[in-house]
Amino acid sequence: MYYITRDLECALAEALRGKKIVILYGSRQTGKTTLIERLLAVDDIKREGVVTLSGDVLEERELLAYETMTPEKARVVIGEAKTLFVDEAQKIRDIGLTLKIIHDRLKDVRIVATGSSSFELSEEVGEPLTGRMDEYVLSTFSFPELARMTSPVSERNSLESRLLYGSYPDVVTAASDMKRRRALKSLCSADLFKDVLKWQNLKNSDMLGKLTKVLSLQIGNEVSYKEIGDLIGMDNETVESYIERLQKAFVVFRLSAFARNLRNELKKSKKIYFCDTGIRNAVIGNFLPLGVREDTGHLFENYLIAERMKNNRLKDLDVQSFFWRIKGSGTNEIDYLEESAERGLLAYEFKWSPGQATKARCPKAFAAAYPEASWHCVSRDNYIEFVTGGDLMVAG
Secondary structure, eight states: OOOOOOTTHHHHHHHHTSSSEEEEEOOTTSSHHHHHHHHTTSHHHHHHOEEEEETTSHHHHHHTOGGGOOHHHHHHHHTTOSEEEEESGGGSTTHHHHHHHHHHHOTTOEEEEEESOHHHHHHHHTTTTTTTEEEEEOOSOOHHHHHHHSOHHHHHHTHHHHHHHOOOHHHHTOSSHHHHHHHHHHIIIIITTHHHHHGGGOOOOHHHHHHHHHHHTTTTSBOOHHHHHHHHTOOHHHHHHHHHHHHHTTSEEEEEEOOSSOTTBOOSOEEEEESOHHHHHHHHTOOOOGGGOSOHHHHHHHHHHHHHHHHHHHTTOOOEEEEEEBSSSSSOEEEEEEEETTTEEEEEEEOSSHHHHHHOOOOHHHHHHOTTOEEEEEOTTTHHHHHTTTSOOOOO
16 A cells, blocks of 8 residues: 655654654544654664554553553663654553653653544543643545645545545545445444443444434534434433544534624534544445535535644644524525634635535625625635645646
8 A cells, every 4th residue: 555645744753853742643544553653664763762552452551551650660661762652542541640650750762652532542641741742633634635645636636536435544545436435334333433432331332323323414504412312312411422522533523603793693503524524424325426416515515624624733723613603594604714813704605516606695794793704605616725724726
């Protein structure tokens, strides 16, 4: 399998030369282990020695157990190596306290750890490693990463494939659509929901499956935890806690409503999108071509927002993301807003059809309430500038 250069490589390589512990989060199967192993294979780091331990292996979890960890034991485990790499660190109890001991007492050892669930790992490392760590998130492939592999034009021509099958490494590198579907089915059935199912030792995934299917059918629409709970037989507090777990496992993300000036603005509403559109389609078992689908617009919207957020996170932008709607009929909603100190308030409407995009207009109520905001319409003719933050343009 060929290797696709990741956007995070430079930042991680620099962080590995620093004095802090490097923590890399990300969904299962996004290539965290591959990326770290690649960065640790450079000549000087490799020459100094690397010890790799995995939370997947019982014996290696026990080596890093906090109850028995001392500086002397750490030195025995690491030996003369200058790098300790802990994979699947969220599976090791009190790993934050263990890494704190090693970091504070073995100052010549660099430490890097990965985890597929930011809920477990962030809880484990948060307080013990305050001020001692740099945290990063590895997403599925981004538009710029894939465009560098081929060309911006080629990647734009692959838009339908991205909307249908997403951007997981095993999916992107698959040789056919049949193999892409097989990879997504395997990911959904075997790996993706492991961290959620571990919560409260859930033995039956039926309820989680029902929830993710309902969420899949509601992308682009406001969701009500109570309505979802009524549909699947779950109280709304449990629905919310499951969704939080799905978010911490990098399966979904939430957008809140933007409200400042108008009484009839929705204030407590939220929308839920999937971090990868291929996972969303796999959950509902629908890989039909875009031309015969009823949800093409929503898929496009989900893809655009997910890609934009990858870009914002990579560039470490201090940006807040929302959607906007007021009660009543008519075009009184905006698909996506960003607010930042640098660029102010940006509003975006998404239209799959370029023809519809040329006719779209900013809602009058929004323009009157927020005259300082800029409004833009994004279609498949100009979406590249949006998903890359303006860093890459392709002629129409």
